[in-house]
Amino acid sequence: MKNSITSKRRDVLKTMAGFAASLLVPKVVRGEKASAKPFDWADDSIHYDPHDHKWGMGVDIDKCIGCGRCANACKIENDVPKEPFFFRTWVERYEVHENGETTIDCPNGAVDGFEKKSGDDDVLRSFFVPKLCNHCENPPCVQVCPVGATYQSADGVVLVDADYCLGCRYCIQACPYGARFLHPVTRTAEKCTFCYHRIVRGEEPACVEACPTEARIFGELDQKASPLHRFKRMNHIGVLKPALNTEPKVFYANLDMEVK
Amino acid sequence: MNNWISKIPEQIKLLAVVVTVIITAFLIVRPMLIPAGFGEQGHFRSGALNDAVAVQFKYAGKASCVECHDDMTDMLAGGYHKKLSCEVCHGPLAGHIDDPDENTPSFPRERTLCPVCHEYLSSRPTGFPQIVSQSHNSLKACISCHEPHDPVPPDVPSQCSACHGEISRSKAVSHHVDIECEFCHTTPELHKTSPRQYRPSKPQNREFCGQCHTKNSKHNTKAPRIDLATHETRYDCWQCHYPHLPEAR
Numbered sequence: 001m002k003n004s005i006t007s008k009r010r011d012v013l014k015t016m017a018g019f020a021a022s023l024l025v026p027k028v029v030r031g032e033k034a035s036a037k038p039f040d041w042a043d044d045s046i047h048y049d050p051h052d053h054k055w056g057m058g059v060d061i062d063k064c065i066g067c068g069r070c071a072n073a074c075k076i077e078n079d080v081p082k083e084p085f086f087f088r089t090w091v092e093r094y095e096v097h098e099n100g101e102t103t104i105d106c107p108n109g110a111v112d113g114f115e116k117k118s119g120d121d122d123v124l125r126s127f128f129v130p131k132l133c134n135h136c137e138n139p140p141c142v143q144v145c146p147v148g149a150t151y152q153s154a155d156g157v158v159l160v161d162a163d164y165c166l167g168c169r170y171c172i173q174a175c176p177y178g179a180r181f182l183h184p185v186t187r188t189a190e191k192c193t194f195c196y197h198r199i200v201r202g203e204e205p206a207c208v209e210a211c212p213t214e215a216r217i218f219g220e221l222d223q224k225a226s227p228l229h230r231f232k233r234m235n236h237i238g239v240l241k242p243a244l245n246t247e248p249k250v251f252y253a254n255l256d257m258e259v260k
Numbered sequence: 261m262n263n264w265i266s267k268i269p270e271q272i273k274l275l276a277v278v279v280t281v282i283i284t285a286f287l288i289v290r291p292m293l294i295p296a297g298f299g300e301q302g303h304f305r306s307g308a309l310n311d312a313v314a315v316q317f318k319y320a321g322k323a324s325c326v327e328c329h330d331d332m333t334d335m336l337a338g339g340y341h342k343k344l345s346c347e348v349c350h351g352p353l354a355g356h357i358d359d360p361d362e363n364t365p366s367f368p369r370e371r372t373l374c375p376v377c378h379e380y381l382s383s384r385p386t387g388f389p390q391i392v393s394q395s396h397n398s399l400k401a402c403i404s405c406h407e408p409h410d411p412v413p414p415d416v417p418s419q420c421s422a423c424h425g426e427i428s429r430s431k432a433v434s435h436h437v438d439i440e441c442e443f444c445h446t447t448p449e450l451h452k453t454s455p456r457q458y459r460p461s462k463p464q465n466r467e468f469c470g471q472c473h474t475k476n477s478k479h480n481t482k483a484p485r486i487d488l489a490t491h492e493t494r495y496d497c498w499q500c501h502y503p504h505l506p507e508a509r
Contacts, residue, residue, distance in 0.1 A: 039301060042310040050301070050309070065384045067377040069348050076352050077318045093383050113376040114383070126383040151304030161308035164295065197315040206319050212344045212377060213388075 041200075048200040050154035055194055056221040056249040057208075058231040059130050061256070063215035066091055066128035068110030070207035070216060075111060077195060077206035084108045086181050088192040089132035089207050094258060098122045102258045129259055130216065132207070133158060133179040133192035134240060134248030141171035141180065150189060156221075156249060157196060162188045176241055177248075194218070221249065318352035319345075325353075328360070332409055339410035340389075349373060349408065374402045380425070389423065416452050423455065427504050434505040444468075444503065469497045484508070 038049045074080065074089045090109035096102050099122070107114065114128075135158050141150050142158060149165040152158050160171075165188035172180045172189060180191045195205035199218075203209075208218045219228035228251075235253035241260070252259075297306035322345050326333045329346075336342060347353050355363035368374070371393065380390040397405065405414045413422060420441045421428035431437060441447070445460040463469065472483040492500065501507065 039306065039309060041313070043313065046313065062385055065377055065388050066381060069376070073319060073348070073352075078315065095383070113379075114381055116379070116381055123382065127385075128383055148298070148303050148305070149308075151302060151308070153309065154301060159308065159312050161305055161311065163308065163311060164305055193312060197313040198317065200313050203317075203321050209319055209321055209345050210348050212341075212348060214343055 046200050053155040054221040055135070055155055055157055055199065056219070056228055056251060057132070057135075057194070057205075058217040058219075058228050058235075058237075058251045058253065060215045060217070060231070060235070060253040061127055061129060062254045063213045064091070064128040064130055065213055065215075066093060066110065066114045067212065068113045069210040069212065070130060071109045072111045073206040073210035074192075077198075078193070080190070081184055083184070086184070086190075087111075088179075088190070089130065092129045092131060093126065094129055094256065095126045096124045096256070096258055098124050125256075127256065129252075129255075130207075131177070131179070131240075132250060133175075134177055134246065134250045135192075135194065137247035137249060138245060140174040140176065140244075140246060144170040144174040146170065153196075157194050157199075158191070159193055159196060160189050160191060162186060162190075165189050176244055176246065317354040319347050320352075320354045320357045322346055324357055335407075335409045339412070341409065341411055368408075369401055369403060371398075371402055374408075386426075390425070392425070420447075430502075430505040436504065436506060463498070463503070466493075466497055469503075 038051065041048070068091050071087060071090050075082065075087075078088060080086055080088055087109040090106055090111075091114075092104050092106045092110075093114055094102060094104055095117075105117075110128075135156060137156065139150075139152060139158050142152055145151075146168065147164055147166060149161045150158065150171050151161065162183075167182060167187040167189070169182060169189070172182060175191075180189050182188070183190045195203070195207075198205060204218050208216045217227050217231050219226045221228065223229060231253065232251055236255075237251045237253060238255035238259075239248040239251060241248075295305045295307075298304065300306040301309065322333070325346050332346070336344065336346070349368050350365035353363070353365055356365060375391075375393045378389060378391055378393075380392050384390060402408075406412070417423065419428075424441075428441075431439075431441075444463055447460040448458045450458040451460055466488060470488045471477060472479045473486055474488040475485050477483070477485070497503075
């Protein structure tokens with residue numbers, strides 16, 4: 001008697017468990033597992049767990065001399081097509097004129113630096129702004145990708161799965177920062193990866209390596225004793241298009257209100 | 261039991277069959293469309309991470325040069341170019357690390373590379389050393405006078421204009437053309453060799469400009485006069501008049 005009662009209870013529990021499990025079915029159908037295990041790299045020399053990191057970049061406008069070595073190094077390191085219009089990072093020159101107008105130029109992404117412009121007599125102030133993918137915490141590009149080919153890794157880096165990308169360009173349209181382009185040969189979306197192949201091996205991104213004035217600072221966001229944390233602490237920080245709520249992880253110091 | 265089933269209208273039964281077929285087909289086809297490893301790390305194919313790190317290094321990084329060229333890395337670390345990466349001048353050298361004899365670096369001996377950073381551009385931050393290469397010893401290579409790994413002016417300059425070209429050019433066309441820099445800035449001699457360690461003085465108060473510009477100054481008859489007691493007393497003079505190019509209108 002006693003036994004049958006317990007077994008009935010057990011049945012009830014089983015049914016409830018089954019019901020609870022059925023709620024998870026959509027998860028199972030989507031092929032997602034709740035717990036993420038450390039990643040098993042094909043290259044054995046990599047000992048990097050994406051879950052232990054949170055990357056970001058600081059850019060100090062007051063230190064940028066507009067030499068464009070970052071844009072140049074990026075193209076070389078990542079085999080970005082040499083033609084203009086394909087950039088993973090680039091530098092813009094801003095000129096605020098006395099009549100309040102702002103002009104921006106960016107000859108070939110600044111891969112060869114800048115030249116003096118004639119007729120800049122009425123310039124009130126002028127400065128350089130390095131740009132790249134902001135690796136948003138809420139990336140609009142990831143939201144619109146129909147096949148999950150553009151994604152955010154556990155360390156916050158937004159990447160593209162070139163194997164799986166359809167080349168539909170939704171992500172390129174969705175990016176408010178113009179940080180993406182369609183690779184002319186592979187016809188897949190491309191963008192800055194924070195030099196993912198370098199950072200998993202403990203190296204800095206190529207643009208940071210090339211910068212002669214430490215205008216770019218790369219590092220951990222969740223670590224108190226890091227150059228990036230100190231950079232954020234000691235400067236007035238701005239991000240691009242804050243109103244869009246994309247929560248960029250590229251932080252600008254001494255950012256002018258005119259910068260869009 | 262039978263009753264219960266037979267009460268269901270025929271069209272609903274048909275519909276149920278159709279729905280079941282669709283759901284079954286979905287359950288069978290979906291896993292076939294989902295690539296291996298999808299969802300293990302997030303809403304993506306986890307193998308994509310392996311693709312992302314499969315890129316070959318082109319830049320080896322400055323730290324990797326120390327092993328074989330510590331003389332050069334030391335020299336660089338002690339000078340103005342301490343923050344420069346070797347490869348920003350010598351080109352990407354990951355291959356050189358693996359096989360130094362096969363992959364030799366390039367040398368920017370011409371006058372093309374240095375101006376990328378040092379040519380005068382009004383957009384560059386003030387204080388960054390700049391030259392106008394057309395007029396700066398235009399016939400010789402930069403490295404014939406400046407050691408690229410420890411660049412300094414070859415001789416201690418006697419003129420302030422050597423390093424403050426922009427300010428000197430402004431002052432030369434201003435009302436203050438006749439006033440020496442040192443009249444307003446007491447400059448230690450060491451400033452010309454270690455400019456950041458030894459700083460010149462700067463005028464501290466309104467009375468300094470008042471020396472020449474106050475109503476009853478005996479100093480200089482040509483200087484236009486103002487009443488120091490009433491002329492815009494809230495601010496220091498140089499918050500409105502740039503001292504190296506003062507304008508009143």
